[in-house]
Amino acid sequence: MFENLSAEMLARVQFAFTISFHIIFPAFSIGLASYLAVLNALWLKTNDEIYLTLFNYWKKIFAVAFGMGVVSGIVMSYQFGTNWSVFADKTGPILGPLMAYEVLSAFFLEAGFLGIMLFGRERVGNGLHMFATAMVAFGTLMSATWILSVNSWMQTPAGYSINDIGQFVPEDWWLIVFNPSFPYRLVHMVLAAYLTTALVVGGVGALHILRNRKDASARRMFSMAMWMLVLVAPIQIFAGDLHGLNTLEHQPAKVMAMEGHFESHPDGAPLILFGMPNSKEQRVDYAIEIPKLSSLILKHDLNAPLAGLDTIPKADHPPVAIVFWSFRVMVGLGFAMLGLGIWSLWRRFRGTLYEGAWLQRAAIVMGPMGFVAVLAGWVTTEVGRQPFTVYGLLRTSDSLAPIAAPAVAASLTAFIIVYFFVFGAGTFYLLRMMNKPAGTAHLGLRDGPIRSAGITPVMQSNSDNQPKA
Amino acid sequence: MFELSFIWAGIIAFAVLTYVILDGFDLGVGILFPFAKGEKERSTMMNSIAPIWDGNETWLVLGGGGLFAVFPLAYAVVMPALYMPITLMLLALIFRGVAFEYRWRTVRWKRVWDVAFFGGSLLAAFMQGIALGALVQGVEVANRAYAGGWWDWLSLFSILTGFAVVVGYALLGATWLILKTEGPLQEQMQRYAYWLAAGTLAFIGLVSVLTPFQDPVYFQRWFNLPGSVLSAIMPAALIAATFALYSGLKTKKDAQPFLAALSLFVLCFIGIGISFYPNIIPPSLTIVEAAAPDSSLLFALVGTVVLVPLILAYTAYAYWVFRGKVNPDEGYH
Numbered sequence: 001m002f003e004n005l006s007a008e009m010l011a012r013v014q015f016a017f018t019i020s021f022h023i024i025f026p027a028f029s030i031g032l033a034s035y036l037a038v039l040n041a042l043w044l045k046t047n048d049e050i051y052l053t054l055f056n057y058w059k060k061i062f063a064v065a066f067g068m069g070v071v072s073g074i075v076m077s078y079q080f081g082t083n084w085s086v087f088a089d090k091t092g093p094i095l096g097p098l099m100a101y102e103v104l105s106a107f108f109l110e111a112g113f114l115g116i117m118l119f120g121r122e123r124v125g126n127g128l129h130m131f132a133t134a135m136v137a138f139g140t141l142m143s144a145t146w147i148l149s150v151n152s153w154m155q156t157p158a159g160y161s162i163n164d165i166g167q168f169v170p171e172d173w174w175l176i177v178f179n180p181s182f183p184y185r186l187v188h189m190v191l192a193a194y195l196t197t198a199l200v201v202g203g204v205g206a207l208h209i210l211r212n213r214k215d216a217s218a219r220r221m222f223s224m225a226m227w228m229l230v231l232v233a234p235i236q237i238f239a240g241d242l243h244g245l246n247t248l249e250h251q252p253a254k255v256m257a258m259e260g261h262f263e264s265h266p267d268g269a270p271l272i273l274f275g276m277p278n279s280k281e282q283r284v285d286y287a288i289e290i291p292k293l294s295s296l297i298l299k300h301d302l303n304a305p306l307a308g309l310d311t312i313p314k315a316d317h318p319p320v321a322i323v324f325w326s327f328r329v330m331v332g333l334g335f336a337m338l339g340l341g342i343w344s345l346w347r348r349f350r351g352t353l354y355e356g357a358w359l360q361r362a363a364i365v366m367g368p369m370g371f372v373a374v375l376a377g378w379v380t381t382e383v384g385r386q387p388f389t390v391y392g393l394l395r396t397s398d399s400l401a402p403i404a405a406p407a408v409a410a411s412l413t414a415f416i417i418v419y420f421f422v423f424g425a426g427t428f429y430l431l432r433m434m435n436k437p438a439g440t441a442h443l444g445l446r447d448g449p450i451r452s453a454g455i456t457p458v459m460q461s462n463s464d465n466q467p468k469a
Numbered sequence: 470m471f472e473l474s475f476i477w478a479g480i481i482a483f484a485v486l487t488y489v490i491l492d493g494f495d496l497g498v499g500i501l502f503p504f505a506k507g508e509k510e511r512s513t514m515m516n517s518i519a520p521i522w523d524g525n526e527t528w529l530v531l532g533g534g535g536l537f538a539v540f541p542l543a544y545a546v547v548m549p550a551l552y553m554p555i556t557l558m559l560l561a562l563i564f565r566g567v568a569f570e571y572r573w574r575t576v577r578w579k580r581v582w583d584v585a586f587f588g589g590s591l592l593a594a595f596m597q598g599i600a601l602g603a604l605v606q607g608v609e610v611a612n613r614a615y616a617g618g619w620w621d622w623l624s625l626f627s628i629l630t631g632f633a634v635v636v637g638y639a640l641l642g643a644t645w646l647i648l649k650t651e652g653p654l655q656e657q658m659q660r661y662a663y664w665l666a667a668g669t670l671a672f673i674g675l676v677s678v679l680t681p682f683q684d685p686v687y688f689q690r691w692f693n694l695p696g697s698v699l700s701a702i703m704p705a706a707l708i709a710a711t712f713a714l715y716s717g718l719k720t721k722k723d724a725q726p727f728l729a730a731l732s733l734f735v736l737c738f739i740g741i742g743i744s745f746y747p748n749i750i751p752p753s754l755t756i757v758e759a760a761a762p763d764s765s766l767l768f769a770l771v772g773t774v775v776l777v778p779l780i781l782a783y784t785a786y787a788y789w790v791f792r793g794k795v796n797p798d799e800g801y802h
């Protein structure tokens with residue numbers, strides 16, 4: 001199935017495939033871990049049973065998503081070596097310690113306290129259980145911090161020198177960790193994770209409101225999710241704009257691809273809303289554009305000159321069409337999220353948040369859109385920094401492991417089959433759990449007489465809420 | 470200044486050993502899974518490791534991530550050399566990892582995920598053994614890259630070490646279940662443990678005898694000072710551990726068989742360490758050569774010295790929280 005592709009292209013496809021699958025789970029679990037900590041804290045503070053019901057509901061969904069994130073993440077930690085060994089050898093002295101810190105300060109924390117969060121409330125008591133829940137949430141954020149520092153360093157390398165065997169070696173760890181694009185990327189991604197989770201929670205709440213308007217748990221989660229959208233979506237758009245300006249400063253070719261600017265515009269560049277980027281002819285066909293708006297957005301001046309891809313050697317061009325489209329998908333969804341948030345705010349002030357049906361239907365449609373936006377955003381930044389793995393310094397084609405094309409084709413085929421099978425099944429289970437209302441005792445299992453031996457239905461229905469040795 | 474790379478070699482060795490004994494017993498439980506007599510016993514076996522398997526597997530990530538951090542050259546050589554076994558191991562770990570949650574989420578497909586749990590555990594263990602065998606045999610390096618062929622890892626010897634690890638992990642799993650369960654399941658595991666212990670010891674013997682034939686250097690390391698001191702101590706220590714295991718099983722102790730089986734693994738691991746030293750990858754890549762610059766080693770070391778003891782402390786706490794016999798009715802599903 002991959003006979004015509006080079007080993008390099010196959011390795012790139014494999015990395016893109018495995019990391020795209022992987023990022024879906026952290027994008028959800030970063031937000032959900034924080035949400036669980038908030039729910040548990042609210043339950044302990046207010047003694048309102050709804051918070052506990054929601055905590056137990058999302059906890060089970062979290063466990064499945066987190067498990068998928070763990071196993072797909074282990075693959076990533078080995079793939080730098082298996083497929084990109086030259087990259088690993090050259091960047092290991094800088095990126096390796098950062099990733100080691102991620103393992104030490106984040107993965108162990110999450111894994112160590114996850115068991116207690118899931119299984120241990122009765123064993124350790126509410127206080128320590130709250131602590132464990134907070135540690136899981138903190139761990140997911142630490143993980144995001146380190147891995148985004150790693151990614152950002154590859155995009156905007158700093159604090160390094162190059163030794164006589166061609167390795168990047170550390171000179172200043174502070175500059176490496178806090179490299180120029182890191183703060184923007186971190187904020188943008190964590191907010192994206194929160195939005196993604198809010199959209200899922202909102203979509204699930206909306207579904208159950210449509211089925212049963214009196215479902216108090218559904219109303220509560222819908223309300224919380226809509227507040228989250230109202231608060232976070234505008235901040236995210238602002239943060240995304242800052243991130244774009246940072247990219248313009250450090251990776252102008254990426255922004256040129258995002259904007260579809262093949263040509264330089266000495267006196268004000270237009271904002272191309274839509275069009276067909278044509279890399280062969282170096283122009284955008286059928287472009288619908290607003291004159292000078294791009295200069296206004298990027299330079300805050302209608303007539304500011306903006307360089308185009310014609311100022312960059314062709315060998316250093318990123319694939320324009322992919323970046324151009326993925327960027328539009330991300331931005332479009334970002335504004336759709338803002339729109340949903342504003343709509344819900346208006347309805348809330350009119351006191352009709354849970355009435356009607358269209359707002360809920362829109363929330364259901366938007367439910368999975370956070371994932372789409374996250375993927376589109378990552379495609380924009382990762383395809384946009386091609387053809388380099390370390391921006392401007394190490395080419396993707398020079399990063400490759402000495403693995404022959406048939407071996408990579410075999411592993412890629414195996415990854416595709418296994419991922420679709422395993423994560424397809426997992427997604428199905430997640431959707432089936434979300435399809436049940438929050439109070440359901442035994443999420444995901446068929447209702448009826450089928451019970452595992454030794455467990456009576458009465459015990460099952462109580463098993464979530466009551467202490468039991 | 471003291472050679473940082475040796476400190477790091479010790480830390481990586483510690484991480485890998487911790488991985489082997491911790492994930493070893495939970496992979497072992499997976500290997501023994503199909504021998505359970507019924508649904509209740511399968512649930513008990515799974516519940517005995519459900520709260521901790523994730524933490525156990527994190528040591529594997531530390532092994533990989535740590536190698537990338539402090540021995541990037543070793544990482545860059547080993548991963549392509551073991552491309553297939555590692556890829557298969559990762560895929561196997563996916564199947565067994567998701568089974569922990571999936572099997573509770575479906576009725577019709579519960580058997581599918583039970584098979585995935587067993588098959589994934591078995592394949593992951595086997596591939597780890599193959600990787601070990603391939604490393605012992607040696608990896609060809611030229612110009613800072615792997616220079617061997619795509620099937621170098623596959624040999625009779627590596628298949629032998631593959632089976633050895635499967636049987637050894639099953640022994641760890643059986644003794645873990647002796648510790649964590651009671652009644653018929655515990656009795657069954659006590660019976661299995663005798664046979665698995667005999668099998669493990671037979672494999673240890675066989676692999677030990679064959680190892681010097683993989684590379685004469687191993688022979689010299691074991692039969693010259695200072696190695697020869699250990700050559701005398703190791704068999705004695707192995708015999709002591711074996712006796713502890715046997716008497717623990719005989720007198721039906723809960724914890725002793727597990728601890729004795731762990732000590733068998735620790736001894737074997739030390740043995741492998743003696744064979745490899747001063748190389749990090751036999752036959753020619755040394756610890757010093759493969760190490761990252763001191764500034765990287767030092768930066769990573771600062772965090773490691775602080776965080777690893779913390780990790781060990783809260784991991785121990787998590788084990789403590791879930792101490793005692795597993796209650797098959799417990800769980801949150």
